[in-house]
Amino acid sequence: MSARTANRIFDVTNTVLVILAVLLCLAPFLHIIAISLSSSRAIMSGEVTLLPVEWTVEAYKSVFTDSAMIRSLGFTILLTLMTTLLCMAMTVAAAYPLAKSQLKGRKLYMVIILITMFFSGGMIPEYILIRDLDMLNTIWSLVLPGLISPFYLIILISFFKGIPAGLEEAAEIDGSNHIGTLGRIVLPLSMPVLATLSLFYAVGRWNGFQDTLMYITKPELYPLQLKLYQIINNSQATDLLRMEGTGMSEVLPEGLKAASVIFATLPILIVYPWLQRFFVNGVMIGSVKG
Amino acid sequence: MRASTYFIRYWQLYALLVLPLIYFAIFKYGPMYGIQIAFKEFNFFQGIHGSEWIGFDAFREVFQNQEFYKTLRNTLMLNFLDLLVSFPAPLFLAIMLYELKSKAFRKVSQTILYVPHFISWVIIGGIVYQVFGTQSGMINNMITALGFDAVPFLTEKTHWLFTYLATGVWQSAGWGTILYLAALTGINGELFEAADMDGANRLQRIWYITLPSLKTTIVTLLIINLGHIMTIGFERPYVIGNLAVRDYSDVLSTFVYRVGMESGQYTLATVVGLFQAVVGLIFVLGANYASKKLADESIL
DSSP, X not given: OOHHHHHHHHHHHHHHHHHHHHHHHHHHHHHHHHHHTSOHHHHHTTOOSSSOSSOOOHHHHHHHTOHHHHHHHHHHHHHHHHHHHXXXXXXXXXXXXXXXXXXXXXXXXXXXXXXXXXXXXXXXXXXXXXXXXXXXXXXXXXXXXXXXOHHHHHHHHHHHHTSOHHHHHHHHHTTOOHHHHIIIIIHHHTHHHHHHHHHHHHHHHHHOOHHHHHHOOOGGGOOHHHHHHHHHHHHHHHHHHHHHTSSOOSSOHHHHHHHHHHHHHHHHHHHHHHHHHHHHHHHHHHHHHO | OOHHHHHHHHHHHHHHHHHHHHHIIIIIIHXXXXXXXXXXXXXXXXXXXXXXXXXXXXXXXXXXXXHHHHHHHHHHHHHHHHHHHXXXXXXXXXXXXXHOSOHHHHHHHHHHHHGGGGSOHHHHHHHHHHHHOTTTOHHHHHHHHTTOOOOOTTTSHHHHHHHHHHHHHHHHHHHHHHHHHHXXXXXXXXXXXXXXXXXXXXXXXXXXXXXXXXXXXXXXXXHHHHHTTTOOOSHHHHHHOOGGGHHHHOOHHHHHIIIIIITOOHHHHHHHHHHHHHHHHHHHHHHHHHHHHHHHTTOO
């Protein structure tokens, strides 16, 4: 066998393996999409694998006409926007001063912040705090505890440090104060990293589940993840109903679950192409400094 | 510079820091103040401050509790198995992607392989049930169609371990390639040319050039992962686990939730959380120290 054939065999094998990995990555999504678009009969008889059988949009109709689901979607969008905005404001406000080496007390502030990356009060003291602050069953319990991620803060500090000092000095000579320089010089130069961090905060909030489980008990304040968790978990109960023949409906719980999963994933998949442009850079900055 | 001129010049920077520092004081250090309830008979009426001191009574109770040891064992077991399976997966995947000839195909593959990292555990949990379910799961549909018996991927604990680990690989393998691929861009192309002149085949190139140049990254990541052997997230075991497999799926984080939030035994749950935080801290600091030392002495 010549070296060229061996090379060729390697390339083909490797390409096939990568294609397999990509397919394995996609298969679960395809299955869920297929289930969500298939008829009850096809799902019941186990005919659905990766392609829809006997197309129907019944499951989506019931998800989109479920007012609790739409309200949950609206609340989650509001929650995510609010969280992202406040998180970015706070992270920028902390990062800008901490990026200045001439700031007195900088080391102390950094230590105070870094300690929280390694040690935290834990689940129960956090719950007691939120309860003592009367924040249970309010949107604040989901917004305020995570305002600044120390990890993202460090990414932003190291980015601000990389901005040439000359630019800021020039602005100061022109009579700009610190906050003015931040707004006119530093932030416009930091757009890519600001976009990356915003998207990280937004995705984190959109996907967050543990705090919603702990702090929210009122159904009208259920964010999408909590709502979805209830739907997935309650299916055992609905299965039982179905067997008894009482709760029989046109739409099977499996189809409904699948459609709900797609419903909650879609927003992430819509922003993903934008996300993807930025996040690799974000991870790289973080790994170099963090 | 005099103190007053310094302050006139820099007060805005301190003004910017005020809210962030208040945030850290309340939401990060506040819960640390609350840790004292591990040593108190906590109830909500008397509050953190007013509850009575009980010393180490709650610690004694926890350390005599069989469930605690079971969740501790499960935490270490799941993390260790995860390390065995989920740690090498991104390395292999990164090398495969690196060896691809077509840049466009590589980019498309990366884009798709990163997606699971952005999917929440609740959604992954929903997908897991539809894919691995015994009654109507996709895989069991295929298995039964081939004439075999359905496999209890979710309800029998050993099979569940497989489900848990496979889900972890699916979620993290693609994203994990980023650091390796970044390290690979730094390889000097002349090394490969020299290897070609010496008649090395592709596997030999991987073995003698690609892998050695990833050594630092691999060892550093391994040490960092070992440092987190006591740390386990709540959502993955909680969402993928269930009552039938609790023997394996109940870990320290879900145990804290169950004892504290579901049974209202806040003191006991805080003790377990504190134990995990302190031991976890020791592991993490040890790992950080080890990775710094390795880097400094450039043993690698």
